[in-house]
Amino acid sequence: MGLTLDPKIIQGDILSGLAKKKETFYFFQINSNNVPGFQKQLATFVPLVTTSAKADDCRKDIRKAKEEAARKGEKCPLIEISGVNISFSQKGLNVLGIKEDIGDEDFKNGMLSEIDVLGDVLQDWDPAFQKDIHGVILVAANCKSVLDQTLDHIKKIFQVGDAQAGIIEIKTLEGSTRPDEEDGHEHFGFNDGLSQPSIKDFDTDPQPGQKTIDSGVILLGRDGDAKKDTRPSWACEGSFLAFRYLRQLVPEFNKFLEDNILVIDGTPVPELLGARMVGRWKSGASVQQTPTQDDPEFVDPSVNQAFTHDKNSQVMCPFAAHTRKTNPRGDIPDSAIAPSRILRRGIPFGPEVTDEEKAAKKSSDDEKLERGLLFACYQSNLDKGFRFVQQSWANNANFPPQKQNGIPKVDQPGIDPLIGVGTPRQMAGSNPDINAASTNLPFDAKWVISRGGEYFFSPSIPALKDTFAAKATPAEL
Numbered sequence: 203m204g205l206t207l208d209p210k211i212i213q214g215d216i217l218s219g220l221a222k223k224k225e226t227f228y229f230f231q232i233n234s235n236n237v238p239g240f241q242k243q244l245a246t247f248v249p250l251v252t253t254s255a256k257a258d259d260c261r262k263d264i265r266k267a268k269e270e271a272a273r274k275g276e277k278c279p280l281i282e283i284s285g286v287n288i289s290f291s292q293k294g295l296n297v298l299g300i301k302e303d304i305g306d307e308d309f310k311n312g313m314l315s316e317i318d319v320l321g322d323v324l325q326d327w328d329p330a331f332q333k334d335i336h337g338v339i340l341v342a343a344n345c346k347s348v349l350d351q352t353l354d355h356i357k358k359i360f361q362v363g364d365a366q367a368g369i370i371e372i373k374t375l376e377g378s379t380r381p382d383e384e385d386g387h388e389h390f391g392f393n394d395g396l397s398q399p400s401i402k403d404f405d406t407d408p409q410p411g412q413k414t415i416d417s418g419v420i421l422l423g424r425d426g427d428a429k430k431d432t433r434p435s436w437a438c439e440g441s442f443l444a445f446r447y448l449r450q451l452v453p454e455f456n457k458f459l460e461d462n463i464l465v466i467d468g469t470p471v472p473e474l475l476g477a478r479m480v481g482r483w484k485s486g487a488s489v490q491q492t493p494t495q496d497d498p499e500f501v502d503p504s505v506n507q508a509f510t511h512d513k514n515s516q517v518m519c520p521f522a523a524h525t526r527k528t529n530p531r532g533d534i535p536d537s538a539i540a541p542s543r544i545l546r547r548g549i550p551f552g553p554e555v556t557d558e559e560k561a562a563k564k565s566s567d568d569e570k571l572e573r574g575l576l577f578a579c580y581q582s583n584l585d586k587g588f589r590f591v592q593q594s595w596a597n598n599a600n601f602p603p604q605k606q607n608g609i610p611k612v613d614q615p616g617i618d619p620l621i622g623v624g625t626p627r628q629m630a631g632s633n634p635d636i637n638a639a640s641t642n643l644p645f646d647a648k649w650v651i652s653r654g655g656e657y658f659f660s661p662s663i664p665a666l667k668d669t670f671a672a673k674a675t676p677a678e679l
Contacts, residue, residue: 206403212662212663214287216420216660221260221283222342224343224378228339228341229335229337231335239366250286250355251666281344286340288338288666289338291335292659294336304434305434307585309657312657314656327654337369339356389555399545400415409508421438424438429582440665441659441660442582445657445658448621449574450651451648452573453565478520483496488525493518509531526602549576552574553570574650592621596618597617597623599616628643628645629645
């Protein structure tokens with residue numbers, strides 16, 4: 203029997219997700235000349251860390267406030283909130299003298315060593331991510347002023363900029379939800395963060411069609427963690443964070459959709475190709491449920507997860523569609539999908555596309571206009587989670603398998619058109635016409651460019667106190 207899941211000792215971004223309109227990822231190095239000082243400062247910092255219990259309560263408070271405002275016909279007032287989490291890379295563990303093997307080769311090696319496996323190009327990586335990064339502090343808030351105040355307070359704790367600083371800033375990335383009706387959508391315009399798994403013993407009311415997975419798929423040392431019995435005790439209830447800094451070439455993507463518009467019964471359907479490449483309409487409705495036009499009936503969370511793909515057909519949804527590649531429900535058994543589920547916690551970054559970019563149909567070279575997604579996800583095993591999904595599913599032109607139950611597929615499914623890297627750069631099934639459902643759609647361009655990333659470990663609150671931070675001496679108690 204597994205241990206009782208206690209959300210009060212698990213960092214908040216893992217199980218609940220930090221509520222946010224704004225978020226900063228503050229990447230740092232531990233000052234190697236002042237490791238004891240850092241550990242003392244960390245002990246002061248730990249009480250600020252938001253737990254999953256607190257994050258969940260915060261989300262409930264926001265939901266209640268919105269419901270109350272809607273009942274009164276008023277605009278929901280701003281509720282000042284903030285959330286803070288911290289994670290460490292293997293290099294960070296090394297600096298702290300934590301030598302016990304945590305049991306994950308991807309984490310141990312670091313993301314930079316896996317750029318070929320992931321399909322990244324070193325020249326595209328931001329120089330900061332080619333340096334040693336020891337950790338990242340996540341600060342989330344519902345407005346910039348609260349976020350800035352919280353981050354300033356954290357910098358004071360670690361004495362950033364002073365001779366006794368415990369950490370040195372390497373890179374700061376700021377994300378923000380998009381404005382107005384685009385809130386909740388990434389920069390290509392699609393509703394993001396749908397079809398998250400439900401976590402056993404934590405999520406008590408899953409949506410129809412939402413799959414429940416063992417908590418050990420996300421948390422180390424619990425039932426469902428493939429390496430449960432070999433983890434060091436201090437690693438239990440923690441999770442691996444895979445972070446990706448992803449640039450999106452939005453005008454170029456939109457131009458491709460315009461140049462390859464699909465026609466149904468003689469009528470052009472402008473949004474259809476994008477929907478089939480993603481697997482969902484921009485609203486969030488699945489093309490498996492409504493294949494040729496967006497339908498508000500399938501936008502509601504109570505219905506938009508309640509579907510399964512036909513493993514012998516891509517007429518409704520292409521095998522290579524992004525959402526089908528990364529969650530191949532129906533294509534392979536649920537037992538084979540469950541170990542590779544992840545909890546996604548990303549946020550867009552950068553400004554909206556300018557009128558000049560729209561006219562040129564090309565992204566600006568001005569770095570200030572760079573936009574994309576600060577992708578973050580949690581799992582207990584990177585070789586079954588993020589790294590596996592990227593390498594073995596998204597980048598694999600033969601996934602889902604071409605033959606199931608003895609029925610051969612006509613063509614390769616192709617790579618994931620959004621995040622897939624590999625050759626040939628094409629996908630099958632872009633056309634919903636049953637007579638053309640296996641026609642290949644080539645795409646020479648890459649619309650999502652990896653600018654770097656790293657693997658981190660997000661310890662439990664007890665681990666932060668007892669293994670990572672300095673313990674108070676009797677004189678300090």
